[in-house]
Amino acid sequence: MLMLQPLACHGGLETTTGFLGTVPFICTIENGEQVVETSYTNYGSLALLEGFSTPLQLSGNGSARLNLVLTQISGPTAAAFQLFGKIDSHNFLNPKSGNGHSDANTTLLSHTPKTLTYQLRAFVENAYSGGELQFQAVLTCLDA
């Protein structure tokens, strides 16, 4: 007598699907789009233009390389200008003529925001009375 015995689960018994996730580098800069009006102080032939930004919020998930570039984008060329970038009240970034108006530093960012505040100082000749000068600070956050 010939018996045909059925087998269970013919064909594909099992299938496997892989899931792969990589944690990306995250850096967020909030409140970075600002237009800051500067104050004016007369020092004879020169004048000091000075302005303070409101705090920017930096957060992320790891070690971040911050690069800050300061550029004069319009108006008569300032005799000297620099920017102080302060994180939690400590001078951290200082682009100025001595470093080509660019400065970088590494900091650890977490989900708890760090506060970054800019202070611009520019000396201009008083002869430019009435002329408008514009400076731009660009902050870049990279994976360190």
Next chain:
Amino acid sequence: MLNIHAIRLGPNFYSLGAFLSLGFAVQFYAPSLVQAGIQDTTTFNATVPFTFSFSGGSDLVSMDYTRNGSTGIMLGTSESLLISSNQVPRINVSLNTLLAPSGISFRGIWIRSDSTNRYIKSKSSSSYSNSPVSTILQLSDLRSNGYVSGLPYGVKLTVSANLSNSFPNDEYRFQVVLTCLEP
């Protein structure tokens, strides 16, 4: 028995002999009364087996990462995986954590029906343990979500994991194994 001998001489006195012998045997089998083994029965007994197959789906799903406050969420969904069978099956679903550089506070597997666009079943764990998380899709789970025997049935697999501490470039790997079980 009959024997025939034939000799033929050619003109060159070349002789050739041939011998031909034919034999006849006539035998008669006299019918005898019922003896053993005059009938044989072969039985073919076949049963339609339970057949099952998987097709389609994804070999590797790339998961997205979203930061959620102090934690991060990894989430990925596969392409449609087609299930075909001649009976409503049961399917074991197992989520295995293969690589986790940092602790995972929550992980889970969700199985969604293409036809109803509803989750058939899910299983999750809030344990930091990387032990497998398993569940079984029962007949009733599949029937109530439109499974019909003989027709391909599509499901999508979603894996989600909450990472309590995650660092850039950390890699997390999971594996979902579906195993066919008889009804």
